Amino acid sequence: MDQYTVLKVIGEGSFGRALLVQPKRDKVKWVMKEIRLPKAEGGIDSARREAVLLSRMKHPNIVAFRESFEDDGHLYIVMEFCSEGDLLQRMKQQNGSLFRDDVILRWFSQMCLGTKHIHEKRVLHRDLKSKNIFLTDHGTIKLGDFGSACALNSAKGYAQTYVGTPYYVSPEIWDNQPYNNKSDIWSLGCVLYELCTLRHPFEARSWKSLILKVCRGTYTPLPSHLPYELHYLIKHMFKTNPRDRPSIHTILSSHRVSRLLHKHISEEELPKKESKELPEKRVNQWKKEEGEKVAMFLGQKSLLNTSTVKDTSFRNPSENQGGNVATRKRWPKEPSNTVLQVLRNADIISSGDTATTQGSDSTKGEGFIEMQKRERRQWDKDPPERLLSLLEKAPLSTAFNTYTIHVNSAEALFCPLAVEQNDDDVPDGVEEVHIDQNRLEPRSDDEDTDFEEDCHFDWQDELEKMLKEH
């Protein structure tokens, strides 16, 4: 710490402060993240290990790591200073004036490259949001902040429960399913949507409304002037079932939008073209040794493969001894219904309307069909009242922050991109989705739902425990 001069405090996040610092020996400015370490011994080792490891990702679109050290109960991570700040600040500066398509596509393609890099190393970001994506003075996008979230997730003694950031969290997380590579894709979809509209796709005034919208994948369509490829991409990134979302590899190589993204990506950065039926071959292209090393470093946590094929190229390190082959899990064919079942019973929802009305809307452009009053799915699970009752008891700090549950705080749900908070709850049975049925053909990316974290964190359990303690 002594070798740095603190120039100023840039800001405060959920886990500590961000300081602008300068080494005493030179003039280059760096950001120093100061993270309060958990008091309990147990989590410290893995907190340090994970933060350092994940901060060491080297890629032009990932915030560069300089060093990390501990001092006085804090973990310090020194990283590249992105002088243009984060994307959320940048969007606010627009004062409602939309970004040009080429700016959106350039930034998004760089985000994809950063995400591709970490996914290739079998690492998940878990907290992708516009606040964690930065811009340099050269206009380059840098993904940041994945070290601290992971570090704190594994810090068992920490008196907070890490979930992610509610506004960016995918349906499977609400349903207590493991985080997987497609969960990062959902969050990336939220950021892309924000860049396109300067609004968040799932704005809400209450937990119930937010979760309902996320779990239904219900969002206001993108403006019609945007290329149809972006409409198509957003639609697929917001598929409620992770198996139907494209992987980062698919987005960059074979997705319809890749043609547009390629204009902003140099040849050597592009993933090599592969035929779709080769998930094993694709896995082989990942640097297996690095993936295993990363998993080993992650405190013996393993990263499981989750797909429909047997993957012989990446094994859970703990299974390597016995030479067992990790069998990929199957995603259920239907989206997970647990949360929706709960919400269906909540007071914002009245009885279902099963009629489907289709009508053309001249303002939405040719070929758009407005789907209204879509048939409600029939859920066959028992209603898990638990989630809703927990949420009712648990006030939350701002839902745009990395979510930590503070039992005594009672801040309202607030969306920073919202101009004003309208009560925009979706009326029962009405989907605000405009579908160009000819062009937006659904497809499955089941084959590239590649991996999930085995260190599944049951946040509902944690929440329940915390509530009991108070």
Ligand SMILES: Nc1ncnc2c1ncn2[C@@H]1O[C@H](COP(=O)(O)OP(=O)(O)OP(=O)(O)O)[C@@H](O)[C@H]1O
């Ligand atoms: N590498 C960086 N370069 C420039 N600014 C940064 C950098 N890292 C963080 N910041 C800024 O520092 C402030 C605090 O960031 P921090 O990551 O600690 O929390 P946060 O992202 O605001 O919140 P949360 O912890 O909920 O994600 C933010 O305004 C962020 O834009």
